[in-house]
Amino acid sequence: MLLEQEPRLRELRVFDLHLSSWLEELKTGPVQVTPIQGDVTQAHQVAAAVSGAHVVIHTAGLVDVFGRASPETIYKVNVQGTQNVIEACVQTGTRFLVYTSSMEVVGPNVKGQPFYRGNEDTPYEALHKHPYPQSKAQAERLVLQANGRKVQGGLPLVTCALRPTGIYGEGHQIMRDFYLQGLRLGSRLFRAIPASVEHGRVYVGNVAWMHVLVARELEPRAELMGGQVYFCYDKSPYKSYEDFNMEFLGPCGLRLVGTRPLLPYWLLMLLATLNALLQWLLRPLLLYAPLLNPYTLAIANTTFTVSTNKAQRHFGYEPLFSWEDSRTRTILWVQGSTQ
Numbered sequence: 379m380l381l382e383q384e385p386r387l388r389e390l391r392v393f394d395l396h397l398s399s400w401l402e403e404l405k406t407g408p409v410q411v412t413p414i415q416g417d418v419t420q421a422h423q424v425a426a427a428v429s430g431a432h433v434v435i436h437t438a439g440l441v442d443v444f445g446r447a448s449p450e451t452i453y454k455v456n457v458q459g460t461q462n463v464i465e466a467c468v469q470t471g472t473r474f475l476v477y478t479s480s481m482e483v484v485g486p487n488v489k490g491q492p493f494y495r496g497n498e499d500t501p502y503e504a505l506h507k508h509p510y511p512q513s514k515a516q517a518e519r520l521v522l523q524a525n526g527r528k529v530q531g532g533l534p535l536v537t538c539a540l541r542p543t544g545i546y547g548e549g550h551q552i553m554r555d556f557y558l559q560g561l562r563l564g565s566r567l568f569r570a571i572p573a574s575v576e577h578g579r580v581y582v583g584n585v586a587w588m589h590v591l592v593a594r595e596l597e598p599r600a601e602l603m604g605g606q607v608y609f610c611y612d613k614s615p616y617k618s619y620e621d622f623n624m625e626f627l628g629p630c631g632l633r634l635v636g637t638r639p640l641l642p643y644w645l646l647m648l649l650a651t652l653n654a655l656l657q658w659l660l661r662p663l664l665l666y667a668p669l670l671n672p673y674t675l676a677i678a679n680t681t682f683t684v685s686t687n688k689a690q691r692h693f694g695y696e697p698l699f700s701w702e703d704s705r706t707r708t709i710l711w712v713q714g715s716t717q
């Protein structure tokens with residue numbers, strides 16, 4: 379999207395632990411595209427990649443709520459890695475840093491309190507026990523605290539954090555997993571979450587667009603935007619996690635069985651807890667990491683939606699993709715993802 383939407387772009391460096399093969403296809407245009415294979419936990423690699431950059435968009439992260447990685451690894455990547463990016467900007471003189479934070483920095487919290495169509499200023503007790511939201515909250519704090527630090531050359535660092543809600547769209551592996559699970563169950567999925575639980579979702583293209591806009595506007599609007607957080611939002615409808623997924627899985631031939639959860643919450647929590655116990659017991663032998671665990675069940679069962687226009691007010695954000703377009707693109711991706 380940077381290549382399509384940023385006319386002043388001269389070089390795009392992509393620093394990642396795992397470089398995707400499609401990056402090679404981006405090299406055909408006038409802008410220099412420089413893939414750099416590296417680890418954000420290695421400060422020297424980050425500094426080398428950042429050196430000379432005008433803006434850094436730091437979106438690398440270990441997104442794990444399924445117990446695949448240890449809490450230490452999650453911390454190392456998400457917190458230490460972010461600290462490395464900040465120090466690299468300071469040491470090499472890069473003045474503008476955009477960080478991909480997350481709704482989970484706010485909630486749902488450990489008390490399962492709903493966050494109903496809240497905004498960046500809504501009071502909410504952001505208490506977390508899980509390593510992932512804890513790491514995102516710590517990383518976001520580091521980024522915002524770094525705003526105003528003097529970088530090499532004596533000018534101030536300007537930072538900003540974006541908080542996407544549940545991202546959907548092309549490349550959403552969880553959506554693909556649900557689709558494959560439904561196919562295995564005779565083109566059916568069974569409702570586990572009440573339809574009344576609203577979950578915020580945002581299309582990946584609009585998340586990317588907000589990042590491009592912030593990267594562009596952070597310099598001219600440094601006074602206003604520096605040290606700020608912005609929820610990523612668009613016109614995606616407020617629905618339960620499962621009903622929202624059915625917007626895409628329905629047209630792909632699946633149906634959601636049940637107008638209310640087929641199993642009571644206590645039984646689902648028992649099954650989730652058994653999954654967590656099994657994961658612990660099997661860990662020395664193999665990785666067992668199902669979607670259902672006590673944390674994911676609690677998150678799925680807690681309303682968390684945003685209603686805000688701060689990004690529009692501060693830097694003129696309007697979604698680049700309509701709901702209809704986002705939906706069509708996601709359906710096409712799901713349909714193509716199993717071929």
Ligand SMILES: NC(=O)c1ccc[n+]([C@@H]2O[C@H](COP(=O)([O-])OP(=O)(O)OC[C@H]3O[C@@H](n4cnc5c(N)ncnc54)[C@H](O)[C@@H]3O)[C@@H](O)[C@H]2O)c1
Pocket residue numbers: 393394395396416417418419437438439440441455459478479480481514541542543544545546
């Ligand atoms: N998926 C969501 O619903 C969602 C919602 C809100 C925020 N986010 C945030 O968006 C960002 C991108 O997440 P995603 O959902 O696209 O997940 P993803 O796993 O697709 O992307 C994460 C990227 O980070 C890279 N990475 C991981 N460890 C690294 C390391 N040690 N060094 C360098 N690169 C490393 C991965 O290779 C991958 O390309 C993350 O910071 C995540 O916390 C995601």
Ligand SMILES: CC(C)[C@@H](O)CC[C@@H](C)[C@H]1CC[C@H]2[C@@H]3[C@H](O)C=C4C[C@@H](O)CC[C@]4(C)[C@H]3CC[C@]12C
Pocket residue numbers: 441443479480481482543544545552570571619620669670671673674675677678
């Ligand atoms: C097994 C059922 C109970 C099923 O409905 C569980 C769904 C569960 C896997 C997802 C429900 C909510 C998702 C999270 C939410 O969209 C926001 C997130 C923040 C982001 O930073 C990372 C991803 C995630 C934690 C996302 C993960 C999957 C869910 C927990």
